[in-house]
Amino acid sequence: MNFLRHISLIMGAAVACCLMVTGMAMAAETGKAVAILPFTLNAPPDKQYLQEGLRDMLGSRIRTEAGAEILPRQKVDALLRENGGRLVARNMASFAGKAGADYLVFGSISSLGAGISIDAQVFSAAAPAAGAVQSFYGSAVTNDQIMRAIDTLAWDIIEALFNKKRPTSMVQVPRAQDRNAGVSGFATAHPEKTFMKSGGNYGIRSGRNFVRTRNFEMGIRSIELADVDGDGREEVILADKREVRVFDRDGTRLNAIGTVRMPARYLVHNVNAADLNGNGRAEIYISAADPELPGSRAVEWDGEKFADLFREARWYLRPMEVPGAGLVLVGQKAGMIPVEPGIYQLAVHGGKVTAQERLPVPSRINLFNFVYADLDGSGSPQIVALDGSFKLLVLKGGSVVWKSEERFCGTRRFVGGSPDMMPGTSAGRNDIVDGVGEMYRETYIPSRILVADVDSDGVDDLILNRNPDSLAVAMPRSRHYASGTLVGLKWNGLGLEEMWRTRKIDGYVVDYQVKSHAVKVDRDQGDELFIGIILNSGTFDSLLGDMSTVVMYPFDFEQPETN
Numbered sequence: 001m002n003f004l005r006h007i008s009l010i011m012g013a014a015v016a017c018c019l020m021v022t023g024m025a026m027a028a029e030t031g032k033a034v035a036i037l038p039f040t041l042n043a044p045p046d047k048q049y050l051q052e053g054l055r056d057m058l059g060s061r062i063r064t065e066a067g068a069e070i071l072p073r074q075k076v077d078a079l080l081r082e083n084g085g086r087l088v089a090r091n092m093a094s095f096a097g098k099a100g101a102d103y104l105v106f107g108s109i110s111s112l113g114a115g116i117s118i119d120a121q122v123f124s125a126a127a128p129a130a131g132a133v134q135s136f137y138g139s140a141v142t143n144d145q146i147m148r149a150i151d152t153l154a155w156d157i158i159e160a161l162f163n164k165k166r167p168t169s170m171v172q173v174p175r176a177q178d179r180n181a182g183v184s185g186f187a188t189a190h191p192e193k194t195f196m197k198s199g200g201n202y203g204i205r206s207g208r209n210f211v212r213t214r215n216f217e218m219g220i221r222s223i224e225l226a227d228v229d230g231d232g233r234e235e236v237i238l239a240d241k242r243e244v245r246v247f248d249r250d251g252t253r254l255n256a257i258g259t260v261r262m263p264a265r266y267l268v269h270n271v272n273a274a275d276l277n278g279n280g281r282a283e284i285y286i287s288a289a290d291p292e293l294p295g296s297r298a299v300e301w302d303g304e305k306f307a308d309l310f311r312e313a314r315w316y317l318r319p320m321e322v323p324g325a326g327l328v329l330v331g332q333k334a335g336m337i338p339v340e341p342g343i344y345q346l347a348v349h350g351g352k353v354t355a356q357e358r359l360p361v362p363s364r365i366n367l368f369n370f371v372y373a374d375l376d377g378s379g380s381p382q383i384v385a386l387d388g389s390f391k392l393l394v395l396k397g398g399s400v401v402w403k404s405e406e407r408f409c410g411t412r413r414f415v416g417g418s419p420d421m422m423p424g425t426s427a428g429r430n431d432i433v434d435g436v437g438e439m440y441r442e443t444y445i446p447s448r449i450l451v452a453d454v455d456s457d458g459v460d461d462l463i464l465n466r467n468p469d470s471l472a473v474a475m476p477r478s479r480h481y482a483s484g485t486l487v488g489l490k491w492n493g494l495g496l497e498e499m500w501r502t503r504k505i506d507g508y509v510v511d512y513q514v515k516s517h518a519v520k521v522d523r524d525q526g527d528e529l530f531i532g533i534i535l536n537s538g539t540f541d542s543l544l545g546d547m548s549t550v551v552m553y554p555f556d557f558e559q560p561e562t563n
Contacts, residue, residue, distance in 0.1 A: 338416025484509030
Protein backbone atom coordinates (compact mmCIF):
# COMPACT_ATOMS: atom_id res chain seq x y z
CA MET A 1 0.00 0.00 0.00
CA ASN A 2 1.25 3.48 -0.83
CA PHE A 3 2.78 4.99 2.32
CA LEU A 4 0.97 8.31 2.02
CA ARG A 5 -2.35 6.49 1.55
CA HIS A 6 -1.50 4.48 4.65
CA ILE A 7 -0.96 7.69 6.61
CA SER A 8 -4.26 9.05 5.32
CA LEU A 9 -6.13 5.92 6.47
CA ILE A 10 -4.51 6.11 9.92
CA MET A 11 -5.55 9.76 10.22
CA GLY A 12 -9.10 8.81 9.28
CA ALA A 13 -9.17 6.03 11.88
CA ALA A 14 -7.84 8.42 14.52
CA VAL A 15 -10.61 10.90 13.72
CA ALA A 16 -13.26 8.18 13.94
CA CYS A 17 -12.02 7.07 17.37
CA CYS A 18 -12.11 10.66 18.59
CA LEU A 19 -15.67 11.05 17.37
CA MET A 20 -16.74 7.95 19.33
CA VAL A 21 -15.32 9.45 22.50
CA THR A 22 -16.96 12.79 21.72
CA GLY A 23 -20.45 11.47 22.38
CA MET A 24 -19.54 10.78 25.99
CA ALA A 25 -17.43 13.91 26.47
CA MET A 26 -20.16 16.25 25.25
CA ALA A 27 -22.58 15.11 27.95
CA ALA A 28 -21.02 17.98 29.88
CA GLU A 29 -22.08 21.56 29.24
CA THR A 30 -21.38 22.98 25.80
CA GLY A 31 -18.11 24.90 25.57
CA LYS A 32 -16.86 27.64 23.29
CA ALA A 33 -17.60 27.52 19.56
CA VAL A 34 -14.62 27.04 17.23
CA ALA A 35 -14.58 27.52 13.45
CA ILE A 36 -11.69 25.75 11.72
CA LEU A 37 -11.11 27.23 8.28
CA PRO A 38 -9.34 25.55 5.34
CA PHE A 39 -5.55 25.81 5.66
CA THR A 40 -3.67 27.11 2.63
CA LEU A 41 -1.58 24.27 1.18
CA ASN A 42 1.90 25.08 -0.13
CA ALA A 43 2.86 21.50 -0.97
CA PRO A 44 2.99 18.97 -3.83
CA PRO A 45 -0.18 17.04 -4.80
CA ASP A 46 0.92 13.94 -2.85
CA LYS A 47 0.33 15.88 0.39
CA GLN A 48 -3.15 17.09 -0.60
CA TYR A 49 -4.71 14.82 2.02
CA LEU A 50 -3.23 17.01 4.77
CA GLN A 51 -5.52 19.95 4.01
CA GLU A 52 -8.70 18.19 5.17
CA GLY A 53 -6.96 15.75 7.50
CA LEU A 54 -5.56 18.63 9.55
CA ARG A 55 -9.01 20.18 10.00
CA ASP A 56 -10.44 16.83 11.06
CA MET A 57 -7.70 16.08 13.59
CA LEU A 58 -7.61 19.58 15.10
CA GLY A 59 -11.40 19.65 15.37
CA SER A 60 -11.75 16.23 16.97
CA ARG A 61 -8.92 16.85 19.44
CA ILE A 62 -10.23 20.28 20.51
CA ARG A 63 -13.79 18.93 20.79
CA THR A 64 -12.76 15.89 22.80
CA GLU A 65 -10.19 17.42 25.14
CA ALA A 66 -11.59 20.94 25.61
CA GLY A 67 -15.33 20.27 25.29
CA ALA A 68 -15.58 22.88 22.54
CA GLU A 69 -18.22 22.99 19.82
CA ILE A 70 -16.67 22.61 16.37
CA LEU A 71 -18.83 24.43 13.84
CA PRO A 72 -19.91 22.41 10.77
CA ARG A 73 -17.43 22.61 7.94
CA GLN A 74 -20.12 23.29 5.33
CA LYS A 75 -21.32 26.36 7.24
CA VAL A 76 -17.79 27.70 7.69
CA ASP A 77 -16.85 27.15 4.03
CA ALA A 78 -20.06 28.78 2.78
CA LEU A 79 -19.43 31.87 4.91
CA LEU A 80 -15.85 32.01 3.67
CA ARG A 81 -17.02 31.99 0.05
CA GLU A 82 -19.37 34.88 0.85
CA ASN A 83 -16.34 36.80 2.16
CA GLY A 84 -14.35 36.39 -1.06
CA GLY A 85 -12.71 33.10 -0.08
CA ARG A 86 -10.10 34.69 2.15
CA LEU A 87 -9.91 35.77 5.78
CA VAL A 88 -8.11 39.06 6.40
CA ALA A 89 -7.57 41.12 9.54
CA ARG A 90 -10.32 43.64 8.84
CA ASN A 91 -13.09 41.02 8.48
CA MET A 92 -12.18 38.51 11.22
CA ALA A 93 -14.51 39.99 13.83
CA SER A 94 -17.49 40.19 11.48
CA PHE A 95 -16.79 36.68 10.16
CA ALA A 96 -16.70 35.28 13.70
CA GLY A 97 -19.97 37.08 14.48
CA LYS A 98 -21.74 35.67 11.43
CA ALA A 99 -20.44 32.19 12.17
CA GLY A 100 -21.29 32.37 15.87
CA ALA A 101 -17.68 31.45 16.69
CA ASP A 102 -15.68 32.35 19.77
CA TYR A 103 -12.47 31.31 17.97
CA LEU A 104 -11.35 31.15 14.35
CA VAL A 105 -8.51 28.74 13.50
CA PHE A 106 -6.71 29.21 10.17
CA GLY A 107 -3.22 29.12 8.66
CA SER A 108 -1.05 27.30 6.15
CA ILE A 109 0.71 23.98 5.56
CA SER A 110 4.08 24.11 3.82
CA SER A 111 6.13 21.25 2.43
CA LEU A 112 9.87 21.49 3.07
CA GLY A 113 11.83 18.50 1.77
CA ALA A 114 10.41 15.25 3.12
CA GLY A 115 8.50 16.94 5.96
CA ILE A 116 5.99 19.71 6.56
CA SER A 117 5.55 22.78 8.69
CA ILE A 118 2.23 24.15 9.93
CA ASP A 119 1.59 27.82 10.68
CA ALA A 120 -1.66 28.14 12.64
CA GLN A 121 -3.32 31.31 13.88
CA VAL A 122 -6.25 31.63 16.25
CA PHE A 123 -8.49 34.70 16.38
CA SER A 124 -10.26 35.22 19.72
CA ALA A 125 -13.48 37.21 19.28
CA ALA A 126 -13.56 38.34 22.92
CA ALA A 127 -9.94 39.55 23.05
CA PRO A 128 -8.82 43.17 22.51
CA ALA A 129 -7.95 43.87 18.88
CA ALA A 130 -4.22 44.29 19.59
CA GLY A 131 -3.88 40.74 20.94
CA ALA A 132 -6.76 38.99 19.22
CA VAL A 133 -4.60 36.74 17.04
CA GLN A 134 -2.22 34.17 18.52
CA SER A 135 0.27 32.17 16.44
CA PHE A 136 1.13 28.49 16.79
CA TYR A 137 3.63 26.37 14.90
CA GLY A 138 4.25 22.69 14.28
CA SER A 139 6.66 20.75 12.09
CA ALA A 140 7.55 17.23 11.04
CA VAL A 141 10.84 16.35 9.40
CA THR A 142 9.56 13.06 7.93
CA ASN A 143 6.16 11.65 6.93
CA ASP A 144 5.95 9.34 9.92
CA GLN A 145 6.15 12.34 12.27
CA ILE A 146 3.19 14.22 10.77
CA MET A 147 0.45 12.86 13.04
CA ARG A 148 2.55 13.55 16.13
CA ALA A 149 3.17 17.11 14.92
CA ILE A 150 -0.56 17.76 14.44
CA ASP A 151 -1.38 16.31 17.85
CA THR A 152 1.26 18.50 19.49
CA LEU A 153 -0.07 21.56 17.67
CA ALA A 154 -3.61 20.80 18.85
CA TRP A 155 -2.42 20.59 22.45
CA ASP A 156 -0.54 23.88 22.12
CA ILE A 157 -3.83 25.52 21.13
CA ILE A 158 -5.82 23.75 23.87
CA GLU A 159 -3.37 24.79 26.58
CA ALA A 160 -3.31 28.41 25.43
CA LEU A 161 -7.07 28.88 24.91
CA PHE A 162 -8.79 26.42 27.25
CA ASN A 163 -6.30 26.27 30.11
CA LYS A 164 -6.07 22.48 30.08
CA LYS A 165 -2.72 20.71 30.44
CA ARG A 166 -1.70 17.99 28.02
CA PRO A 167 -1.13 14.44 29.32
CA THR A 168 2.32 13.68 30.70
CA SER A 169 2.78 11.21 27.83
CA MET A 170 2.81 14.22 25.48
CA VAL A 171 5.68 15.88 27.38
CA GLN A 172 8.56 13.51 26.79
CA VAL A 173 12.24 14.24 26.66
CA PRO A 174 13.54 12.62 23.45
CA ARG A 175 16.00 9.80 23.92
CA ALA A 176 19.48 10.23 22.52
CA GLN A 177 18.82 7.81 19.68
CA ASP A 178 15.57 9.63 18.85
CA ARG A 179 17.36 12.97 18.64
CA ASN A 180 19.82 11.53 16.15
CA ALA A 181 17.23 9.62 14.14
CA GLY A 182 15.70 12.67 12.47
CA VAL A 183 16.51 13.41 8.85
CA SER A 184 19.13 16.10 8.66
CA GLY A 185 18.62 19.16 6.53
CA PHE A 186 21.94 18.38 4.88
CA ALA A 187 23.01 15.47 2.72
CA THR A 188 26.17 14.57 0.86
CA ALA A 189 26.56 13.27 -2.67
CA HIS A 190 27.62 9.91 -1.22
CA PRO A 191 25.31 8.92 1.68
CA GLU A 192 27.90 6.60 3.22
CA LYS A 193 30.30 9.53 3.69
CA THR A 194 29.81 12.61 5.83
CA PHE A 195 31.92 14.69 3.49
CA MET A 196 33.30 14.13 0.00
CA LYS A 197 36.95 13.19 -0.25
CA SER A 198 37.77 16.37 -2.11
CA GLY A 199 36.47 18.36 0.85
CA GLY A 200 39.56 17.51 2.88
CA ASN A 201 39.60 17.27 6.63
CA TYR A 202 36.20 18.44 7.83
CA GLY A 203 32.66 17.06 7.87
CA ILE A 204 29.30 18.67 8.41
CA ARG A 205 27.48 18.15 11.70
CA SER A 206 24.07 16.75 10.89
CA GLY A 207 22.44 16.26 14.29
CA ARG A 208 20.19 19.32 14.06
CA ASN A 209 17.49 20.09 11.52
CA PHE A 210 16.18 23.25 9.92
CA VAL A 211 13.78 25.66 11.59
CA ARG A 212 11.72 28.34 9.91
CA THR A 213 9.94 31.59 10.56
CA ARG A 214 6.26 32.32 10.17
CA ASN A 215 4.92 32.98 6.69
CA PHE A 216 4.98 36.51 5.30
CA GLU A 217 2.46 37.88 2.83
CA MET A 218 5.12 39.16 0.46
CA GLY A 219 7.13 37.99 -2.52
CA ILE A 220 10.69 37.99 -1.19
CA ARG A 221 13.18 39.34 -3.73
CA SER A 222 16.24 39.58 -1.52
CA ILE A 223 17.36 38.54 1.96
CA GLU A 224 20.27 40.00 3.91
CA LEU A 225 21.68 39.73 7.43
CA ALA A 226 23.44 42.65 9.12
CA ASP A 227 23.91 44.41 12.44
CA VAL A 228 22.09 47.60 11.50
CA ASP A 229 21.71 49.03 15.02
CA GLY A 230 25.17 48.25 16.43
CA ASP A 231 24.00 45.88 19.19
CA GLY A 232 26.27 43.02 18.06
CA ARG A 233 23.39 40.84 16.81
CA GLU A 234 22.24 40.22 13.27
CA GLU A 235 19.01 41.73 12.01
CA VAL A 236 17.12 40.06 9.17
CA ILE A 237 16.38 42.21 6.12
CA LEU A 238 13.69 41.12 3.65
CA ALA A 239 12.80 42.97 0.46
CA ASP A 240 9.93 42.65 -1.94
CA LYS A 241 9.36 44.74 -5.07
CA ARG A 242 8.49 48.00 -3.37
CA GLU A 243 9.79 47.96 0.20
CA VAL A 244 12.52 46.70 2.48
CA ARG A 245 11.56 45.39 5.92
CA VAL A 246 14.01 45.02 8.80
CA PHE A 247 13.40 42.55 11.63
CA ASP A 248 14.94 41.87 15.00
CA ARG A 249 15.40 38.13 15.43
CA ASP A 250 14.24 36.21 18.50
CA GLY A 251 14.88 32.54 17.69
CA THR A 252 12.49 31.77 14.84
CA ARG A 253 10.39 34.86 15.55
CA LEU A 254 11.04 37.99 13.48
CA ASN A 255 9.84 41.27 15.02
CA ALA A 256 9.59 44.26 12.69
CA ILE A 257 11.69 47.28 13.67
CA GLY A 258 11.47 49.38 10.51
CA THR A 259 10.41 49.59 6.87
CA VAL A 260 11.95 51.47 3.95
CA ARG A 261 9.39 52.14 1.21
CA MET A 262 10.57 52.90 -2.29
CA PRO A 263 8.88 55.39 -4.64
CA ALA A 264 6.26 53.65 -6.77
CA ARG A 265 8.31 54.00 -9.97
CA TYR A 266 11.26 51.94 -8.68
CA LEU A 267 11.21 48.17 -8.23
CA VAL A 268 13.74 46.58 -5.88
CA HIS A 269 15.87 43.84 -7.41
CA ASN A 270 18.66 43.41 -4.82
CA VAL A 271 19.52 44.44 -1.26
CA ASN A 272 22.86 44.26 0.55
CA ALA A 273 24.24 45.69 3.78
CA ALA A 274 27.72 46.64 4.98
CA ASP A 275 29.35 49.05 7.43
CA LEU A 276 31.35 51.00 4.86
CA ASN A 277 31.57 54.20 6.93
CA GLY A 278 32.99 52.34 9.94
CA ASN A 279 30.56 53.60 12.60
CA GLY A 280 29.57 50.14 13.87
CA ARG A 281 26.15 50.10 12.13
CA ALA A 282 25.68 48.48 8.74
CA GLU A 283 24.14 50.63 6.02
CA ILE A 284 21.47 49.09 3.78
CA TYR A 285 22.08 49.46 0.03
CA ILE A 286 18.92 49.05 -2.06
CA SER A 287 19.47 48.48 -5.78
CA ALA A 288 16.27 49.40 -7.63
CA ALA A 289 15.23 50.61 -11.07
CA ASP A 290 12.32 51.95 -13.07
CA PRO A 291 11.73 50.75 -16.65
CA GLU A 292 14.62 52.84 -17.97
CA LEU A 293 17.09 53.82 -15.24
CA PRO A 294 18.34 52.76 -11.79
CA GLY A 295 17.02 54.68 -8.81
CA SER A 296 19.02 53.11 -5.98
CA ARG A 297 19.05 54.17 -2.36
CA ALA A 298 21.05 53.73 0.85
CA VAL A 299 19.78 54.15 4.41
CA GLU A 300 21.23 53.91 7.91
CA TRP A 301 19.62 53.45 11.32
CA ASP A 302 19.90 56.67 13.37
CA GLY A 303 18.60 55.18 16.62
CA GLU A 304 14.93 55.79 15.88
CA LYS A 305 14.41 55.35 12.15
CA PHE A 306 16.18 54.70 8.86
CA ALA A 307 17.70 57.90 7.49
CA ASP A 308 18.76 58.37 3.87
CA LEU A 309 22.42 58.45 2.88
CA PHE A 310 21.42 58.99 -0.75
CA ARG A 311 18.36 58.53 -2.99
CA GLU A 312 17.71 57.91 -6.68
CA ALA A 313 21.33 57.13 -7.51
CA ARG A 314 21.66 56.28 -11.20
CA TRP A 315 23.64 53.14 -10.42
CA TYR A 316 22.85 49.50 -9.88
CA LEU A 317 24.92 48.93 -6.77
CA ARG A 318 26.20 46.52 -4.12
CA PRO A 319 29.02 46.44 -1.55
CA MET A 320 31.59 43.71 -2.23
CA GLU A 321 35.11 42.56 -1.40
CA VAL A 322 37.50 43.74 -4.13
CA PRO A 323 41.13 42.55 -4.19
CA GLY A 324 43.46 45.36 -3.12
CA ALA A 325 40.60 47.63 -2.03
CA GLY A 326 38.73 45.58 0.60
CA LEU A 327 35.00 46.00 1.20
CA VAL A 328 33.80 48.83 -1.04
CA LEU A 329 30.68 50.01 -2.86
CA VAL A 330 30.63 49.09 -6.55
CA GLY A 331 28.14 49.83 -9.29
CA GLN A 332 27.13 49.67 -12.93
CA LYS A 333 25.19 52.15 -15.06
CA ALA A 334 22.36 52.02 -17.57
CA GLY A 335 22.27 53.88 -20.86
CA MET A 336 21.14 52.97 -24.35
CA ILE A 337 20.93 49.40 -23.07
CA PRO A 338 19.59 48.35 -19.64
CA VAL A 339 23.05 47.52 -18.25
CA GLU A 340 26.13 49.10 -19.78
CA PRO A 341 29.50 47.29 -19.69
CA GLY A 342 31.86 48.40 -16.97
CA ILE A 343 31.78 48.01 -13.17
CA TYR A 344 33.17 50.86 -11.06
CA GLN A 345 34.17 51.46 -7.49
CA LEU A 346 31.89 54.17 -6.10
CA ALA A 347 32.31 56.99 -3.58
CA VAL A 348 29.57 58.70 -1.56
CA HIS A 349 29.89 62.38 -0.59
CA GLY A 350 27.12 64.71 0.50
CA GLY A 351 24.35 62.41 -0.66
CA LYS A 352 25.90 62.03 -4.13
CA VAL A 353 27.35 58.86 -5.67
CA THR A 354 30.32 59.24 -8.00
CA ALA A 355 32.42 56.80 -10.02
CA GLN A 356 36.03 56.04 -9.15
CA GLU A 357 38.28 53.53 -10.93
CA ARG A 358 36.87 50.81 -13.14
CA LEU A 359 37.29 47.22 -11.93
CA PRO A 360 39.52 45.03 -14.14
CA VAL A 361 36.86 42.48 -15.09
CA PRO A 362 35.74 41.35 -18.57
CA SER A 363 33.06 43.58 -20.10
CA ARG A 364 30.60 40.68 -20.42
CA ILE A 365 30.42 40.36 -16.62
CA ASN A 366 27.59 42.18 -14.86
CA LEU A 367 27.44 43.51 -11.31
CA PHE A 368 25.28 40.82 -9.73
CA ASN A 369 26.58 37.70 -11.47
CA PHE A 370 30.17 37.53 -10.18
CA VAL A 371 32.38 37.41 -7.07
CA TYR A 372 36.07 37.27 -6.29
CA ALA A 373 37.18 34.06 -4.52
CA ASP A 374 40.58 32.57 -3.68
CA LEU A 375 39.55 29.05 -4.63
CA ASP A 376 43.03 27.50 -4.72
CA GLY A 377 44.54 29.22 -1.68
CA SER A 378 47.17 30.97 -3.81
CA GLY A 379 46.44 34.42 -2.40
CA SER A 380 45.35 35.65 -5.84
CA PRO A 381 41.52 35.60 -6.07
CA GLN A 382 39.83 34.29 -9.19
CA ILE A 383 36.63 35.58 -10.76
CA VAL A 384 33.62 33.29 -10.38
CA ALA A 385 30.72 34.30 -12.62
CA LEU A 386 27.45 33.11 -14.16
CA ASP A 387 26.90 33.20 -17.90
CA GLY A 388 23.61 33.98 -19.64
CA SER A 389 22.47 30.38 -19.21
CA PHE A 390 23.11 30.41 -15.43
CA LYS A 391 26.14 28.16 -15.79
CA LEU A 392 29.09 28.77 -13.49
CA LEU A 393 32.45 29.98 -14.81
CA VAL A 394 35.87 30.29 -13.18
CA LEU A 395 38.16 32.87 -14.81
CA LYS A 396 41.90 33.32 -14.33
CA GLY A 397 43.73 36.08 -16.15
CA GLY A 398 40.58 36.91 -18.07
CA SER A 399 40.25 33.37 -19.51
CA VAL A 400 37.66 30.74 -18.63
CA VAL A 401 39.41 27.77 -17.00
CA TRP A 402 36.29 25.86 -15.95
CA LYS A 403 32.58 25.83 -16.77
CA SER A 404 29.82 23.88 -15.02
CA GLU A 405 27.37 21.55 -16.69
CA GLU A 406 24.68 22.35 -14.11
CA ARG A 407 22.80 25.62 -13.80
CA PHE A 408 22.82 27.74 -10.66
CA CYS A 409 21.22 30.82 -9.11
CA GLY A 410 18.34 31.22 -11.58
CA THR A 411 15.63 33.75 -10.69
CA ARG A 412 12.83 35.63 -12.43
CA ARG A 413 14.20 39.06 -11.39
CA PHE A 414 15.41 41.21 -14.24
CA VAL A 415 15.99 44.79 -15.35
CA GLY A 416 15.17 46.02 -18.83
CA GLY A 417 12.75 44.15 -21.06
CA SER A 418 10.55 45.18 -23.97
CA PRO A 419 8.03 48.02 -23.33
CA ASP A 420 5.04 45.70 -22.86
CA MET A 421 6.97 43.92 -20.07
CA MET A 422 7.74 47.13 -18.20
CA PRO A 423 5.17 48.59 -15.75
CA GLY A 424 3.50 51.77 -16.95
CA THR A 425 4.92 51.69 -20.48
CA SER A 426 3.70 50.78 -23.94
CA ALA A 427 5.32 50.48 -27.35
CA GLY A 428 3.43 53.57 -28.54
CA ARG A 429 5.18 55.77 -25.96
CA ASN A 430 8.67 54.98 -27.23
CA ASP A 431 10.12 57.32 -29.86
CA ILE A 432 13.09 55.08 -30.69
CA VAL A 433 12.67 51.70 -32.36
CA ASP A 434 15.54 49.35 -31.57
CA GLY A 435 15.99 47.11 -34.59
CA VAL A 436 18.33 44.60 -32.92
CA GLY A 437 16.58 44.31 -29.57
CA GLU A 438 19.53 45.45 -27.42
CA MET A 439 17.67 48.42 -25.95
CA TYR A 440 15.08 46.13 -24.35
CA ARG A 441 17.32 43.22 -23.50
CA GLU A 442 16.39 41.55 -20.23
CA THR A 443 19.32 41.34 -17.81
CA TYR A 444 18.62 38.83 -15.07
CA ILE A 445 19.59 39.32 -11.43
CA PRO A 446 20.65 35.89 -10.12
CA SER A 447 20.59 34.77 -6.52
CA ARG A 448 23.85 35.12 -4.61
CA ILE A 449 27.16 33.41 -5.10
CA LEU A 450 28.31 33.29 -1.48
CA VAL A 451 32.01 33.06 -0.68
CA ALA A 452 32.81 31.53 2.71
CA ASP A 453 35.49 29.30 4.20
CA VAL A 454 32.90 26.96 5.70
CA ASP A 455 35.29 24.11 6.51
CA SER A 456 37.95 26.37 8.09
CA ASP A 457 40.80 25.15 5.89
CA GLY A 458 41.91 28.65 4.85
CA VAL A 459 40.55 28.32 1.29
CA ASP A 460 37.40 29.98 -0.07
CA ASP A 461 34.37 27.79 -0.79
CA LEU A 462 31.16 28.69 -2.64
CA ILE A 463 27.53 28.42 -1.53
CA LEU A 464 24.80 28.78 -4.15
CA ASN A 465 21.42 27.52 -5.31
CA ARG A 466 21.36 24.71 -7.86
CA ASN A 467 18.28 24.98 -10.03
CA PRO A 468 16.40 21.99 -11.43
CA ASP A 469 17.91 20.56 -14.61
CA SER A 470 14.70 21.37 -16.48
CA LEU A 471 15.33 25.11 -16.19
CA ALA A 472 13.81 26.85 -19.22
CA VAL A 473 16.79 28.87 -20.42
CA ALA A 474 14.96 30.41 -23.34
CA MET A 475 12.31 32.02 -21.15
CA PRO A 476 13.57 32.02 -17.53
CA ARG A 477 11.07 34.73 -16.55
CA SER A 478 8.22 32.26 -17.08
CA ARG A 479 9.88 29.53 -15.03
CA HIS A 480 7.96 28.47 -11.89
CA TYR A 481 11.06 27.38 -9.91
CA ALA A 482 9.10 24.82 -7.91
CA SER A 483 12.15 23.71 -5.91
CA GLY A 484 15.83 24.31 -5.28
CA THR A 485 18.86 22.89 -3.49
CA LEU A 486 21.64 24.82 -1.73
CA VAL A 487 25.06 23.32 -2.44
CA GLY A 488 28.61 23.89 -1.24
CA LEU A 489 31.32 23.77 -3.92
CA LYS A 490 35.09 23.47 -3.52
CA TRP A 491 37.97 23.71 -6.00
CA ASN A 492 39.75 20.36 -6.44
CA GLY A 493 42.56 21.59 -8.66
CA LEU A 494 40.70 20.95 -11.90
CA GLY A 495 37.24 22.29 -11.23
CA LEU A 496 34.52 22.92 -8.68
CA GLU A 497 32.81 19.90 -7.13
CA GLU A 498 30.10 19.41 -4.54
CA MET A 499 31.03 19.13 -0.86
CA TRP A 500 27.50 19.05 0.55
CA ARG A 501 23.94 19.94 -0.31
CA THR A 502 20.68 20.60 1.48
CA ARG A 503 17.80 18.29 0.75
CA LYS A 504 15.39 19.49 -1.92
CA ILE A 505 13.54 22.61 -0.84
CA ASP A 506 9.98 22.88 -2.17
CA GLY A 507 9.35 26.44 -3.30
CA TYR A 508 11.11 29.19 -5.22
CA VAL A 509 14.52 29.70 -3.58
CA VAL A 510 15.06 33.42 -4.15
CA ASP A 511 18.04 34.41 -2.01
CA TYR A 512 20.16 33.30 0.97
CA GLN A 513 22.88 34.42 3.35
CA VAL A 514 25.09 33.05 6.14
CA LYS A 515 24.96 34.42 9.67
CA SER A 516 28.74 34.79 9.93
CA HIS A 517 28.54 37.35 7.12
CA ALA A 518 26.63 39.66 9.49
CA VAL A 519 28.18 39.09 12.92
CA LYS A 520 30.95 37.13 14.58
CA VAL A 521 29.62 33.63 15.23
CA ASP A 522 29.92 31.99 18.65
CA ARG A 523 31.90 28.79 18.13
CA ASP A 524 29.64 26.89 20.55
CA GLN A 525 26.53 27.84 18.56
CA GLY A 526 27.92 27.47 15.05
CA ASP A 527 26.91 29.25 11.88
CA GLU A 528 23.50 29.32 10.19
CA LEU A 529 22.34 29.45 6.58
CA PHE A 530 19.25 31.63 6.00
CA ILE A 531 17.16 30.90 2.88
CA GLY A 532 14.36 33.11 1.55
CA ILE A 533 11.62 31.06 -0.17
CA ILE A 534 8.41 31.95 -2.00
CA LEU A 535 6.11 29.05 -1.14
CA ASN A 536 3.34 29.43 -3.71
CA SER A 537 5.28 30.68 -6.73
CA GLY A 538 3.50 29.83 -9.98
CA THR A 539 0.47 28.31 -8.24
CA PHE A 540 -3.16 29.41 -8.32
CA ASP A 541 -2.78 30.66 -4.74
CA SER A 542 -0.13 33.15 -5.90
CA LEU A 543 -2.85 35.05 -7.76
CA LEU A 544 -4.06 36.16 -4.32
CA GLY A 545 -0.55 37.31 -3.35
CA ASP A 546 2.79 35.63 -2.73
CA MET A 547 3.52 33.85 0.54
CA SER A 548 7.13 33.65 1.68
CA THR A 549 9.13 32.23 4.57
CA VAL A 550 12.71 32.10 5.82
CA VAL A 551 14.34 28.73 6.53
CA MET A 552 17.35 28.54 8.85
CA TYR A 553 19.77 25.62 8.66
CA PRO A 554 22.40 24.92 11.32
CA PHE A 555 25.65 25.20 9.46
CA ASP A 556 28.63 23.81 11.31
CA PHE A 557 31.70 21.80 10.33
CA GLU A 558 33.90 19.68 12.54
CA GLN A 559 37.09 17.67 12.17
CA PRO A 560 36.23 13.95 12.15
CA GLU A 561 37.75 11.59 14.69
CA THR A 562 40.75 9.62 13.53
CA ASN A 563 41.31 6.00 14.35
